[in-house]
Amino acid sequence: xxxxxxxxxxxxxxxxxxxxxxxxxxxxxxxxxxxxxxxxxxxxxxxxxxxxxxxxxxxxxxxxxxxxxxxxxxxxxxxxxxxxxxxxxxxxxxxxxxxxxxxxxxxxxxxxxxxxxxxxxxxxxxxxxxxxxxxxxxxxxxxxxxxxxxxxxxxxxxxxxxxxx
Amino acid sequence: xxxxxxxxxxxxxxxxxxxxxxxxxxxxxxxxxxxxxxxxxxxxxxxxxxxxxxxxxxxxxxxxxxxxxxxxxxxxxxxxxxxxxxxxxxxxxxxxxxxxxxxxxxxxxxx
Numbered sequence: 350x351x352x353x354x355x356x357x358x359x360x361x362x363x364x365x366x367x368x369x370x371x372x373x374x375x376x377x378x379x380x381x382x383x384x385x386x387x388x389x390x391x392x393x394x395x396x397x398x399x400x401x402x403x404x405x406x407x408x409x410x411x412x413x414x415x416x417x418x419x420x421x422x423x424x425x426x427x428x429x430x431x432x433x434x435x436x437x438x439x440x441x442x443x444x445x446x447x448x449x450x451x452x453x454x455x456x457x458x459x460x461x462x463x464x465x466x467x468x469x470x471x472x473x474x475x476x477x478x479x480x481x482x483x484x485x486x487x488x489x490x491x492x493x494x495x496x497x498x499x500x501x502x503x504x505x506x507x508x509x510x511x512x513x514x
Numbered sequence: 515x516x517x518x519x520x521x522x523x524x525x526x527x528x529x530x531x532x533x534x535x536x537x538x539x540x541x542x543x544x545x546x547x548x549x550x551x552x553x554x555x556x557x558x559x560x561x562x563x564x565x566x567x568x569x570x571x572x573x574x575x576x577x578x579x580x581x582x583x584x585x586x587x588x589x590x591x592x593x594x595x596x597x598x599x600x601x602x603x604x605x606x607x608x609x610x611x612x613x614x615x616x617x618x619x620x621x622x623x624x625x
Contacts (some may be wrong), residue, residue: 363608373604377611381618389618399617402609428532453535454599477607481600 373479383467386475387442390463396421414439419447434458449479458482528572529602533557534565538574538588545587548577 363377379386389395393408400406401423409420413436420433434448442465449459459479466474528534537551546554552562566586569575576589 363611365604365608371600373600373607375604375607375611377615379615379618381622385618386614389614389621395617399613400610402606402613425532428536430532449603451599451603453539457599459603475611477611479603479607 368478371481373481374476376474376476378468378472378474380472382471383442383465383473386465386473390445391441412436413445434461528568528574529599531565531568534569537562537565537569537586541575541586541588545585548584548586551586 363375366374366376368374381389389399391411391413393411396411397406397408400421405424407422407424409422410433411417411419411421413419415436415438417436417439418433419436420431422429422431431452432449433452434450436445436447437460438444438446444465445461445463447461447463449461450457459481462478462480464476466476468474529538533555536555540546540551540554548559548562548566551557551566552559555562557565566575566577570577570589573589575586577584577586579585
């Protein structure tokens with residue numbers, strides 16, 4: 350864990366914790382006002398300058414509103430990698446909740462919550478929590494409630510069809 | 515169950531490279547000889563061997579030499595892709611936040 354060092358260098362080191370096997374939480378302090386950080390995260394022209402981690406980035410969509418779709422393609426020497434998702438919550442300049450999916454592993458969706466905290470001294474803390482929805486989760490869901498729900502629906506349909514006959 | 519063991523760190527490094535992810539994806543469809551991979555990925559034999567060795571060390575690929583041909587197939591850890599993906603994702607996110615930090619420093623004087 351990097352917690353101890355992070356306390357001494359809050360502007361450069363990220364604090365990474367793993368609240369559970371299905372979650373990743375990263376905290377990092379930025380030497381910029383919350384409005385500037387928000388703009389850097391939501392203005393396509395600005396996002397293009399850092400999101401690709403040094404790789405060329407195409408911002409195909411960035412509709413920063415609830416229900417809006419985002420899709421970025423990162424171009425590296427070894428190929429192109431698409432990432433996309435939808436915004437579940439957008440509360441400027443404090444909070445974004447979105448889904449995150451990589452083209453390379455379709456169906457492995459993460460739910461990302463990004464909270465921007467104004468530290469009051471010109472600095473901003475971003476806390477990202479990513480919750481992974483896994484195949485196991487989906488399988489579990491199928492075995493429990495959803496399957497039951499589907500069977501109930503079919504039973505209801507049977508009744509309707511029977512009544513029509 | 516996700517464990518951030520040295521073995522997983524190996525997976526993490528192995529998956530961080532797009533060519534290696536490509537090799538895994540390719541081997542997921544069918545086994546292949548090193549020479550086939552080299553041709554398909556437009557790389558030298560030495561280059562491909564290096565990538566395959568990283569994947570082999572991480573347990574993601576196994577190789578077997580039959581005569582003069584080395585065959586590659588997916589290794590025993592292939593079912594762990596979710597854990598590997600979470601680790602890769604974490605590194606990616608860290609990288610992005612670092613870039614954002616650099617960007618904010620760089621553009622400090624501008625609006």
